[in-house]
């Protein structure tokens with residue numbers, strides 16, 4: 001394959017041509033979290049309904065059921081009620097995904113029901129979220145569950161947090177109630193090191209400030225929930241920095257037309273790549289140069305984080321699935337022992353001495369759990385003594401050791417870099433998911449760094465922190481990797 | 486032109502340049518998933534019916550492994566009540582030569598008594614057994630389907646990698662949480678994983694992509710005149726499977742199909758949309774879900790889909 005660039009023909013369709021449907025300011029992935037009965041189903045139903053994302057047959061079904069239950073108006077929570085039945089039967093609760101679009105954006109909502117398995121679900125739902133809506137009941141305010149959800153969002157590096165103070169109608173639309181809840185939550189968020197919090201007073205049941213702004217809450221001048229979702233800044237930093245490209249598959253057609261083609265297929269997880277860029281293959285350390293970036297639509301001059309492409313190299317390198325192609329200038333150093341913040345997702349708990357499989361990037365390694373350093377109390381994000389083994393939903397700091405060196409590096413928000421799974425070799429169960437490094441101290445560092453520049457105008461209304469840098473750019477790498485014992 | 490060549494004509498999505506549009510992100514995600522399947526499994530297969538979602542999956546697979554051949558074979562469960570236009574499309578795709586197609590005929594299972602015809606003539610629910618049998622016989626370990634999470638409520642929580650036991654069954658307790666883009670495809674011998682690379686696409690995304698990539702679909706997706714009759718609020722096409730009966734009357738209508746399943750339970754919608762652009766306009770204006778409009782079997786009960794999924798249906 002040469003380094004030719006396909007001249008791109010004039011287009012009948014770009015996303016910008018269809019502002020009425022999707023994509024102009026891209027896609028927002030968000031998650032909802034709240035305790036049972038805070039009004040999460042009603043809020044989500046209201047959001048779908050008032051944004052005209054509910055189709056008539058679905059609405060008919062809800063109207064029929066509501067009427068059958070003797071209700072005057074349709075109970076919008078029924079729109080998203082698929083999981084409620086499960087909850088009542090006490091079986092596994094899952095994250096449900098919902099899709100809607102407005103003139104400004106497309107949305108993927110990860111709906112995570114409040115439940116005993118909350119941590120597992122919230123972690124799963126929030127793992128890919130740009131924003132988490134944490135719901136509270138205005139009558140009870142911030143409760144333990146609220147703090148947990150915020151803590152999980154913070155640990156995962158979710159850049160935006162929205163506090164929905166729901167049932168504001170039940171406290172007579174009282175500004176003082178809202179202000180004190182928003183202020184309390186904000187103090188906690190600052191403690192956690194969360195970059196940005198927005199608080200909005202809503203009545204999901206009556207629709208105030210969900211899609212349209214409420215005339216009944218005249219002291220609040222900020223956006224409705226949907227407006228905020230449409231406007232929130234999604235500046236993407238994943239293209240910054242050096243290339244990371246886990247190789248998924250080697251493409252070798254061995255056809256008449258392409259006798260010697262050898263391309264490395266994958267999805268860029270960080271940085272950008274151009275033909276001519278110097279790369280290093282990890283863990284082998286072999287160096288080469290990118291000769292071309294291939295796709296089914298022709299060769300590219302440039303590809304960036306999120307793109308699925310095929311890289312061709314100048315040299316004949318021995319490379320296979322599981323290898324990492326990295327920018328030569330700033331490559332991770334493979335290690336055999338490192339620390340990670342993990343969430344226990346299955347009943348069989350991690351414990352010292354446990355042998356398992358480690359999934360990192362596209363590679364799978366044998367791994368042994370060396371130590372559980374400590375557990376995180378997720379109500380307060382304080383460290384508590386390590387148990388002998390982790391239980392479902394625990395979040396803990398662990399030290400892992402591998403036989404082969406792994407090019408791990410500090411977790412980055414979004415999880416394209418630095419995320420891992422620990423898998424039971426016996427039956428393939430995903431035992432735990434992890435983030436390389438020490439997430440709690442990473443947040444703490446960020447909090448101290450933020451503290452000076454963050455002057456807090458927390459006088460209710462729109463409690464918005466400094467939006468200057470919601471991402472964790474420069475986390476000191478002192479905690480990582482951990483030195484051996 | 487058959488659907489088995491990649492369209493890189495004007496209108497190709499690539500021409501959106503570096504604009505990181507929504508469709509492009511969905512495409513990259515689907516390609517990533519398909520390459521994971523190729524990297525992690527021994528005997529993957531694409532469920533290919535000639536319906537638009539499976540055509541889309543095949544198109545994405547071609548893009549994922551270009552310029553090499555797709556490292557998957559194709560599987561079709563033929564109810565015997567398929568639309569001839571759709572079968573012709575399927576066969577044209579395979580005639581390209583580089584794909585191996587296995588067809589499981591529901592009729593064979595009925596003939597040798599492994600299945601019994603239902604009184605209502607509907608064969609959609611009968612697909613499960615031939616599907617599961619064929620997966621076992623052929624030792625397929627990854628079965629790639631075009632299901633989307635926006636289609637139906639119980640699909641909303643489906644995984645991208647969905648673990649099935651040796652009977653094709655789906656046990657909610659054994660489904661693994663999926664975080665970030667780390668997909669865990671490990672399974673015991675005899676088990677397999679169903680993979681849904683277009684989980685995150687909506688019906689509108691699919692049509693926008695079909696337009697952008699100029700993907701050719703069977704003609705019945707666009708408005709055409711057809712003899713149909715009304716049953717349970719749906720326009721059905723007549724056929725050996727048993728219709729029209731009694732007072733049901735054949736009439737000529739201009740219709741198109743939004744899904745193309747078994748003829749006995751796949752209804753047409755009245756429509757004048759004769760090309761992709763018009764279909765897109767119509768979808769934006771329509772307020773009925775694809776399944777609500779055209780799948781009789783989903784109307785059977787609210788839990789219909791959930792039940793069939795537990796049995797191994799897609």
Ligand SMILES: Nc1nc2c(ncn2[C@@H]2O[C@H](COP(=O)(O)OP(=O)(O)O)[C@@H](O)[C@H]2O)c(=O)[nH]1
Pocket residue numbers: 034035036037038039040041042043077166167168169170202203204205206
């Ligand atoms: N007055 C009032 N009631 C609400 C509001 N939002 C939800 N509710 C009610 O609170 C109850 C629980 O709501 P639901 O959405 O099912 O809560 P979930 O468990 O968080 O999904 C239901 O009876 C709702 O009608 C609100 O804004 N105002």
